[in-house]
Amino acid sequence: METIILDWLALILRWAHIIVGIAWIGSSFYFMWLDSHLEEPTVPDEEVEGQLWMVHSGGFYRVDKIMVAPKVMPRHLHWFKWEAWWTGVTGVLLLAVVYYLGSAAFLIDPDIADISKIEAVAIGVATLVIGWFLYDGIYMSEWGNKYTKFSGTIGFVGLCVVSYGLSQVLSGRAAYIHVGALIGLIMVLNVWIRIIPGQHNVVNSRKKGEEPDPSYGVRAKQRSVHNNYLTLPVVFVMISSHYPMTFGHENNWAILIAIFIIGGLVRHWFNLRNAGYGSIWPVPVAIAALIMLVGYISVPGFVGGVPEQTSRKITFSEVHAIVKTRCTSCHAARPTYQGFQKPPKNIRLESETEIRKYASIIKKTAVETNTMPLGNVTKMTKEERRIIGQWITSGMPGN
Numbered sequence: 355m356e357t358i359i360l361d362w363l364a365l366i367l368r369w370a371h372i373i374v375g376i377a378w379i380g381s382s383f384y385f386m387w388l389d390s391h392l393e394e395p396t397v398p399d400e401e402v403e404g405q406l407w408m409v410h411s412g413g414f415y416r417v418d419k420i421m422v423a424p425k426v427m428p429r430h431l432h433w434f435k436w437e438a439w440w441t442g443v444t445g446v447l448l449l450a451v452v453y454y455l456g457s458a459a460f461l462i463d464p465d466i467a468d469i470s471k472i473e474a475v476a477i478g479v480a481t482l483v484i485g486w487f488l489y490d491g492i493y494m495s496e497w498g499n500k501y502t503k504f505s506g507t508i509g510f511v512g513l514c515v516v517s518y519g520l521s522q523v524l525s526g527r528a529a530y531i532h533v534g535a536l537i538g539l540i541m542v543l544n545v546w547i548r549i550i551p552g553q554h555n556v557v558n559s560r561k562k563g564e565e566p567d568p569s570y571g572v573r574a575k576q577r578s579v580h581n582n583y584l585t586l587p588v589v590f591v592m593i594s595s596h597y598p599m600t601f602g603h604e605n606n607w608a609i610l611i612a613i614f615i616i617g618g619l620v621r622h623w624f625n626l627r628n629a630g631y632g633s634i635w636p637v638p639v640a641i642a643a644l645i646m647l648v649g650y651i652s653v654p655g656f657v658g659g660v661p662e663q664t665s666r667k668i669t670f671s672e673v674h675a676i677v678k679t680r681c682t683s684c685h686a687a688r689p690t691y692q693g694f695q696k697p698p699k700n701i702r703l704e705s706e707t708e709i710r711k712y713a714s715i716i717k718k719t720a721v722e723t724n725t726m727p728l729g730n731v732t733k734m735t736k737e738e739r740r741i742i743g744q745w746i747t748s749g750m751p752g753n
């Protein structure tokens with residue numbers, strides 16, 4: 355009963371999380387675009403810094419950008435803050451439902467670290483809380499703002515340290531999701547604690563007839579730039595659980611950092627374009643980095659040697675015995691593993707037909723990576739992985 359409720363909760367939360375996340379990132383892309391396409395106003399107006407015309411869904415829209423704030427405040431001012439808020443709320447709840455309340459096998463991999471579920475949850479939550487305070491502390495400090503190259507470097511190194519550290523204590527998948535959750539949390543809190551209050555301050559001083567303090571605007575801008583560069587990386591983490599070749603790799607933390615750099619480069623190229631520079635250098639650099647990464651992860655022999663094979667013929671019965679002891683406690687019509695009532699993803703690995711049918715993803719999850727058995731709860735050995743791999747590559751012979 356409990357797992358059914360958790361499954362449905364996860365479905366609803368994930369659905370909502372994606373919808374509000376699209377609304378947030380979509381509006382942030384839209385405002386970036388607006389800012390970069392402003393022109394001189396058609397009718398000169400000393401307040402208006404830039405203007406642009408658009409046509410959409412049967413109407414024409416004219417937008418005027420006014421800096422720092424209009425002299426007379428409009429009756430209704432629309433704020434863009436709820437998208438970020440709800441993305442944060444649904445994200446935290448989803449993390450709790452899937453990783454903290456769900457099966458411990460998602461969170462812990464005893465081959466990586468044999469810790470208890472409570473310890474794993476404490477590590478996850480502490481990373482999020484401490485991570486935010488360190489980040490915010492750096493950028494609220496005087497030196498952090500003065501030497502931005504230095505604070506930027508600390509921020510990046512900090513992210514590497516968190517990725518590495520988590521990959522040594524949590525399962526690959528949980529380590530990735532916690533790095534993503536930390537970045538997402540930083541982005542949400544940037545909006546709620548640093549950007550929006552700054553704008554409120556500007557509005558309030560205008561209403562009181564005072565000149566707004568421009569330092570709020572400077573801080574808001576800095577946090578927006580951070581959020582901007584973090585967008586593409588955080589979206590990757592959200593879809594990463596579909597790609598075991600990344601989080602299941604033995605150097606998963608380094609792969610994550612590489613993907614962050616590639617995402618950041620692509621974002622940088624958008625920004626350069628939006629700022630009117632024609633430079634395209636980030637694109638070839640990102641493509642070259644991606645090719646190297648694909649080679650490193652997926653091309654046997656690209657680094658190190660090709661795994662050795664035995665000349666002995668592997669028969670189905672040998673493979674069947676392995677799958678039976680290592681996989682079917684979960685992947686069966688009636689799983690016996692605690693916390694599972696149905697075969698995960700409806701994948702059953704009981705009969706020969708089923709095993710053959712799923713061979714290619716079995717290879718991906720249990721041979722090329724160690725993502726299955728989940729959390730290696732059934733203690734599958736390296737040798738067993740090699741045997742299954744060889745059986746599949748040699749054309750899956752019968753008995």
Ligand code: HEC
Pocket residue numbers: 459595596677680681682683684685691698699701703712715716719720726727728731732734
């Ligand atoms: C502790 C229970 C458990 C055991 C044991 C287990 N699995 Fe899984 N398996 C899962 C869960 C849970 C999922 C769904 C993961 C998800 O939601 O992404 C899954 C998903 C899969 C998938 C689909 C992956 C995808 O991305 O679509 C394959 C293939 C798979 N398992 C193969 C295996 C094989 C092969 C074994 C044995 C070597 C095995 N599993 C052992 C729990 C288990």
